[in-house]
Amino acid sequence: MTHPIPRLVVSACLAGDFVRYDGGTVKDPFVEKLLSYCEVIKVCPEVSIGLGVPRSKVLIYWEGSEPKLFQPSSGRDLTEHMLRFSEEFLGNLEEVDGFLLKGKSPSCGVSNNTISYKDPQGKVFSHRTKGMFAKRVLERFQDLPVEDEKRLRDEKVRRHFLLRLFALADLRESLKEINSVSQLMEFHRRNKYILMLHSQTKLKEMGRLVATSNDLRQTLSEYSRLFRLTLKRSPSKGQFINTFTHIYGHLSSKLNQGEKSHFFSLLEDFKRDLVDYRTILELLRSWSYRFEEKYLQTQTIFEPYPKELN
Ligand code: SF4
Structure with a gap:
């Protein structure tokens, strides 16, 4: 039986690019095999908004009812950058068949994960949340398969x-x-x-x-x-x-x-x-x-x- 070649949007670090905050990539044998059957469209939202490699970690925290993307080391609020990038990237995508994103990431995480943050005064904030880019993907492509590499196990x-x-x-x-x-x-x-x-x-x-x-x-x-x-x-x-x-x-x-x-x-x-x-x-x-x-x-x-x- 012959199969079509799916067009799959993939977190770049899952597709072998060395773009993680620490300069690393993610090795996952199943993902590697799957990608060899797909047309892969790579994306690294954090690099795309101008954060370098390596970089200090970013995280999500809540300001009132609004999630914010924040880089504690620089004190930068990256929310607007990430939202603008997500709109542009997703709005300009040609037709795709699904998304495979990196789990437990404040940008790409598809499932709700607990993210904790201690502010400079020592107050700890803890939230269960999806990544900011992933959330836009899920809202915009409700009828497409969207998963992370951990759930695929x-x-x-x-x-x-x-x-x-x-x-x-x-x-x-x-x-x-x-x-x-x-x-x-x-x-x-x-x-x-x-x-x-x-x-x-x-x-x-x-x-x-x-x-x-x-x-x-x-x-x-x-x-x-x-x-x-x-x-x-x-x-x-x-x-x-x-x-x-x-x-x-x-x-x-x-x-x-x-x-x-x-x-x-x-x-x-x-x-x-x-x-x-x-x-x-x-x-x-x-x-x-x-x-x-x-x-x-x-x-x-x-x-x-x-x-x-x-
Ligand atoms: S999880 Fe997403 S933002 Fe983080 S390195 Fe991978 S592709 Fe880039």
Whole structure:
């Protein structure tokens, strides 16, 4: 299966640049591998606002209800610089498929982290907060996958991030080629089970949208919006089982009793975390080859991203 090349915005220190406050970079084997499958757009917000390498640390503190970006050693308030840079950079970005930012950074941190600061009088301030640049990313790109390298160590988070990243890249690249409703229908068809995995209701809604289209441009724009929205929530175990059962429904009339029993016992094992979802998908995929089910063979769910990233 060939995969599209996602356009991914990455914190420059995660992409091998020596731009951290101490002149270092970040080594993360998984990130390195992932980036080799992507078109990487690097950004270091702190260097971009004119802070050098190495530099004194910056941090976020609250002034009333407003977060401020502050460099204690120089006493500089960098808030306006960072907000202006974020607006300019994000506003001028060409279409991208996701963001991978450095965790626990006052600029790039995607998750809420506790940041403590002692003022010159010795008073300690402590807040849970996201990085200032990352916060703008999350506000502006609500339907794109945005993660940090630490969260990607969680298997479930990583799987969902990768699935969305490559599916959105597929959407972006396919949209350039789609000139008719039948081509859009074809895209919808091969993504059927990925959409079902995330929401059966949305899958039907999108199917109706394509089937009743009388203005291709409008339909493409609405379809893209729904596609991004649908993939946003991580699927539950129940949604996996529902999707597996639907694929099985395509094949069941050709299976013998032993194969049917084996499938249902694997589902039970999956419910109890005794087997991985990939085991069941591979079983279904191999049946699709055995019974020459071309419709199933082209389904993106069987390999939503390069298997080297598993
Ligand atoms: S975390 Fe962000 S601001 Fe800090 S060095 Fe990395 S890219 Fe630059």
